[in-house]
Amino acid sequence: MTNSIAELENADCILVIGSNTTSSHPLVATRIFRAKEKGARLVIADPRKIQLALKADLHVRQNLGTDVALLNGIMQVILANGWHNQAFVDERTEGFDAFRKVTEDYPPERVAEITGVKADDIRTMAEWYAKAQAASIVYCMGITQHTTGVDNVKALANLAMLTGQIGREATGVNPLRGQNNVQGACDMGALPNVYTGYQAVNIPDIQNKFQAAWNAKLSDKIGLTIPGILSGLVEGSVKALYVVGENPMMSDPDVNHVEKALRSAEFLVVQDIFLTPTAELAHVVLPGASFAEKDGTFSNTERRVQRVRKAIEPVGDARADWEIMQEVSTRFGYPMNFRSPAEIMDEIARLTPSYGGITYDRLDGEGLCWPCPNKDHPGTKFLHSGRFTRGLGLFHAIEYKPPAETIDEEYPLWLTTGRVHVHYHTGTMTRNSPSLHAEMPEGYLEVNPEDARRLGVRRGDEVRVVSRRGHIVVKAMPTDRVEPGVLFMPFHFVESCANILTNPAHDPIAKIPEYKVCAVRLEKAA
Amino acid sequence: MDYRTVLTTCAYCGCGCGLYLEVLDGRVVNTIPCKTTPVNEGKLCVKGWNIHEFIHSPNRLTRPLIRKNGALTEASWEEALDYTAGRLWEIKEKHGSDSLAFLASAKVTNEENYLIQKFARAAVGTNNVDHCARL
Amino acid sequence: MNEKVKAKVKELLASGRIKGFWGLRTMQGNIGPFLFSSPDDLDELVVGDRERPGDTRYPLNKLLVNLARCYPEEVFGVLVRGCDERGLKTLYSWNQLNPEKVVPVGIACPQELAEACECLKPFPDEFVAGEKAEGSEFVSVANVESLSLESRLEHWLDQFAKCIKCYGCRDICPVCFCKECTLEKDDFIHTGDLPPENPIFHLTRAVHMAGRCIDCGLCNEACPADIPLRTLYKKVADIIDEEFHYRPGYGDPKEKSPLNILGEAPKH
């Protein structure tokens, strides 16, 4: 997030796009409710009638995968009416002319045809957002999990820059990170192209710094992302895979392909707290410790580094993951001898400018939001005040592109996927939690009552959902939360695994798969 | 009787809510939202309120497993660690550093992610490190 | 205020009268519940006034009940405000706690907090610190009653629509001790829906608060959607008082809730 969670309640216009906030980030929804209570205008752009839509001043239901068109349409209206912030554009940004040229091709009437959103609603969204004192954009995987994920995010950045709704309190472009420490994993360099703090592996000065610190020869060749690793396994160029606390057998698109890849591995190590479907395929399974059994830190979606504290000893013979990693490394011939996670954080701080001032003794109380470059720095509540990371903010001229897979005669329905309030990701933790399991013991498929009637399907009937990748059987739930022609299902349930159906086509830059759109057909199960 | 309250950070979504785990005689028995942590100010969602429940699940992995004759079989840490390090070393020697790949995790701590990528980069010599940021 | 409580607790612990004391403690820069078992730990004991009086209260009674179930022979001390004492008395009357095993250490809330809480009795019968403040009327209830029937429905439906079904109102509640909970029963309230069936979920909980709610307001503070639950339950308490002349926690703990015993018929 460019801004902090608490600031949201002071916004006077909030645009929530592609985030089912009350289910996936409930404590962010708290701030949105408060903003609304204080009189903010709440605009929801989501194909589904999510809970927040009940409180919205305006809810638009764009067709799946048409976000760029919708956002371009909003910006066209803003430009046509002169509601943009010319001073901000002049002082803080570049690339405006090319962006403007492309955006002019998206008048509301044309956008209405692409997106299914009424032209008047597009005008209203434009006016409310642009004219607000402090407008905030909140988005999540509904924006990013598309073949145009990067384009979608850039379009949101364009909108914020065009109106100067960034770099101030209660404004900004605020992605909600899905997992407790996905921000931290990125910050820590668990990415193929960067070390900690987004320091590129192929910049010689940085490579040298890490070589000296780690006393090792480092590669400057950018590594493989998950899709690259999986195809490398199938092709045979990748022989061994070490997986820590992930479950690609459920979380990745086209699970049948993932299974083939993992079965191709000459050596598969899985370190986890449960025997996940991924672990079942491993050659070695190492029992890690849960968050309650070790010390450490997590970095939340607002870049806040907070302490995790050991409450109990690891269950059975399980061990803390940092201890396991050290043992493996030492036996591999590269000794690691940290005595505690606090010592590891000290090394991180030495090598990572944005974490430079972070030590465990400073993390009591509220934690610290990075960037926190030195021991006296109080941390950073919102980014881009006065200056963007790259200097001037860069406008991108972005054309709308349809999703990779569209409906046809054989697969006439759209399917989108997401989370529910009581479950989390692949269900490894929540489905082992009796209270949560009881609240929702099995998966379901949301189908519009009109479509359900046509198929003769009633609540609780089993239906078969078929895509080009495979098929699953799941119980139907007729509801107007989805529009006719659109289906939704949560992806937490292994027995009705949504990712058997989803399309692995991914964004060319971010490599993020298009979980949010694929084409399917629906049949009544025997 | 050994009772403690331990302040920690929720391990579900990216909000990062502060909560107290109630520990009684070595077991985590309950969760209480922390009133003074900045994100949640004494509130939690249904997942947070029940986060203690999976910790002592009977389905937890409690011993290392090694595949022997096709089946995952319990093994000692010594055996499992030596075997893991040994096989990774063999594959690196035979096929080169880039024949190994690592999936770090959005579920484990910063310090653990740091060690995973450090191991991949410094010990193995590959940048084939990723995690499910996109999922 | 802290010092007087510390002195009292120190005496109780030193004398061996109690096994431990349920209070609040500053730990790692935050304030949380803590079971004090040694007089040496008391330096960081606080009563829960961080920035404003009473802004960091926790359901200490509830923690006490859970621990007492595992260690029924032990005697524990507990920090109580007026509401907490009502909680203890209610728990005694429902046989959830044995009064002989509990030593309350009372504090009186200041006027500011009494008014913010609209608390009828912002002090326990006995207290070691603070001064008796005036009780305060239920203004929030009167505000809702001043609305037309139509506006009331609109108001509550609008509030309940924000519910994210965290069950926090129940989980934090010192007098919610049932082993099975109607709120979780699919036959009554369809599970898995968000928001939960409106207004059934919240009306069901309100009915179950009748004769039990001691008006501590912790539910309100725990609600991620800022639903004014306390106002709803205050009204329920008023109804019970009017019909049966009973307010949970105000009288003798031997007196049972009218919804716990057959007793006399309601007035209306």
Added chain:
Amino acid sequence: MTTKRIAVMKQLLAFTGIEQDRLQLEWVSAAEGPKFAQAITEFTNLIKALGPSRLKVAA
């Protein structure tokens, strides 16, 4: 006990904006067919007079 609960419930309904007449309690034995019929008829007439619930309209 039911009498008590109904008394509480009626007032709670009023507080939350629902006409309390929509909730009625009658004691009818299995042997009192005509009384049952009469009670139901009266209740139905009462509900009809109140019109559709705004709860239904809101949903």
